[in-house]
Amino acid sequence: MKQLKEDIDEFPFPFKSNDPYRFSNNSIPLNPPISIDVTSKYIEEIKLKRDLLKTVHNRCYQSTPDTYEAQWEVLNLVMHHLSDMYPDRFKLKKEKDHWSFTNLITNETESFIYRDNSSLTLEPLDVIGRHVQEDLLILMEKDNELYLEAGQLCFPGRWSLVFKLGMTFLEIHQPIPEFNDTGLGDKIRRFLLNLEAGNPFERLNWALTIGYHLDTSIETFHKWGHKQKEVTPENVGSLVHLRVERQKLFRLPKSNSILFNIHTYLLSFEDLVQNPEWRSTFYDIFTNLPDYILKYKGAYAYKDTLIEYLKKFQQHA
Amino acid sequence: MLDMDHATNKNFTFVTGRRKYLLFTDITGYGEITPILSSLDEQNLLYMVYYFNEFSSNHDLKTYLSQQKMGTYIYASGNWNSIISFVKTAEKAGFTEEELQIKGIGERILRVFCSRCYAINVCKTSKEMVCQSCGQSLSVSNHYSRRYDAYLGYTILN
């Protein structure tokens, strides 16, 4: 799919220099400290999210009863950020505990009593998640450990919310090669435990994926997994996409939990190569990746085909 | 829920500095606790030994465990079914990972979570299997969930 210029402008290219890429805690302070980005793909992606929530709700929404307080904090934070940053698209009216949130893009209004679970038909996290492109996850801090206890996840990068629910931070990341053994996992875990309200952080994470598909759940791998074998020198530019997740971290002071949200962006390589700087940075980094990272990032099967494709442009440059 | 994955292959280590030790076992597990018993005797520490079947119900066991004071430490070894049920009761009574070691005896049934349909399959050790519920071929990983007490089975493409 050929993308519009604005999609390319919005794309958060994740590589800053020619430093070789390795797994690390690449979190930086989030500035401005806003949880949500509304992009030109808003309507399309919200529709996709709602369809998934309708057809496979259990796969896309999970929570434990302990998370209500944190869910209300997420709803509070996101509604304020939306109405403050995009006042022409979102309105929030509050009269004491009676809140009314209007989404002018979808022409919907949510009216409810703040922190009264019975005033909403869905759980608070499931309500607010339907108004943003981001996937929203809640990590509860309990006895110096972080547990994934709630999430609305429609666009997973090859993982299952149902399976990971209730896991600790280190358990969640067990499949990442060398993450826990090297002590990196524990360092990031302690970084998260020290995350403070008022000082949110962000990081960019990346992977390669086939086709313009945001929803790469492992539940449906039998449907889309074979596509990585269909990459050829002719279609590699249009088929293979760089998938970038802008991840943001907010401490929620009342529940002392953490909001972890993920905004996923995709860009095909035929679009990426149009930017000579991105192309050459990516080429340098990609050709120096060890196999264990290539496998984890989903790129091992068609690595050579992609390198040959990029090389053509490198030589022309 | 205690991490059964890590509890599976570990041998008991002797923990000092507690005021009282409780040892729970059965015929199959008794061999595992004997080294602990000799260490406790050597150091002249207070301990008590129970067979799991001395408690007529989980409720009686929970009542007994709840009455223990801080500074109590538990070793439990026996067949896997008794161990899993015992751990659940001990956790309800207030014992934590730092106050408890377990050792299951015999082959443990492997539980595999199907990533396609969420069914939990029970099988003997294997790297690959077919989900009994949806028929999907699965590759059994070492990604473990305490919540399900199961390992993730990833879809194998045909």
Next chain:
Amino acid sequence: MVYTSRINVLVKKIIQETPLIKRFLLSPINKAALPSFSGGSHITTFIQSSGLNLQRSYSLCGNPSETQLYQIAIKKQAHSNGGSLYWHNEVKEGFKLQISYPKNYFPLSFKAKHHVFFAAGIGITPFIPMMLDLQSNGKSFELHYAAKSKIDCAFYKRINVLFPSNIYFYFSNEGKRMLPEIMQDQLIGTHVYFCGPQSLIKQFTKKAIDYGYPKTSIHFELFSSQPKLDAKPFEVELHKSGQTFYIPKNQSLLKVLLEAGIKVPFSCQVGRCGTCAIEVLSGEIDHQDYFLSDKEKKDQKTILPCVSRCKSSKLILDY
């Protein structure tokens, strides 16, 4: 609306709690509400006036669900390095300042069956919202609270009103002492929490471990960073710039660096949060923090300059 990491507040009311303790009620300026918080949280207060730059952390001692007012209580410290004296002498009703969002390095345990709090003097502050949180969730707890006398006991009346049972006071002028033996016969699933002077925390922690409490069932909040009693001066060299500094025995390495204009990121200043960690190239570190793991301390490669010092005569920092 502008989002910042600090909140503007004004001192709405000052209440003399005891001859030495004042309670300050802070209300938001230009903001409808303050964030609600969890029991055990503190805020950092920032006061900048006529060349003065005070940054101090105080536990929140009001109701965690109250979003119109934050409450902090401050004891006038004879040997204070300026913070408590300024608050007691200069801060009047109507005074404006900035505060951080609430941060919690002293949260309640989720797995405890029963919570036992030990407070000495002004150390009572974090326990009030913690007990309110437990009470509203129907959880079991008890408080042991030592003070010089009833008159010197902050929140004496309020505690009696809020918490009708399981509260024990120990006034030394009546010859009563709060003893660690209280921990001895607690049932399994008990978590203990200490807040007060360092000597009390050390004594109670040691006793709890002797009784067989796992470390994860022992929680404490250091009330403020107190200079190590036997601290000695040392020298520091910054590897990248070659600058050297002398760290006198009564000042922290962090303070010396900050005063020299070196912008070390920092937050809690009591060796808890890890924000100020600096890599060390040579020299023997005297670790005083509660952040680094035992292994990291042994490795001697990282220092938290807010509390830790030097056992040899000189440290070389990778900075």
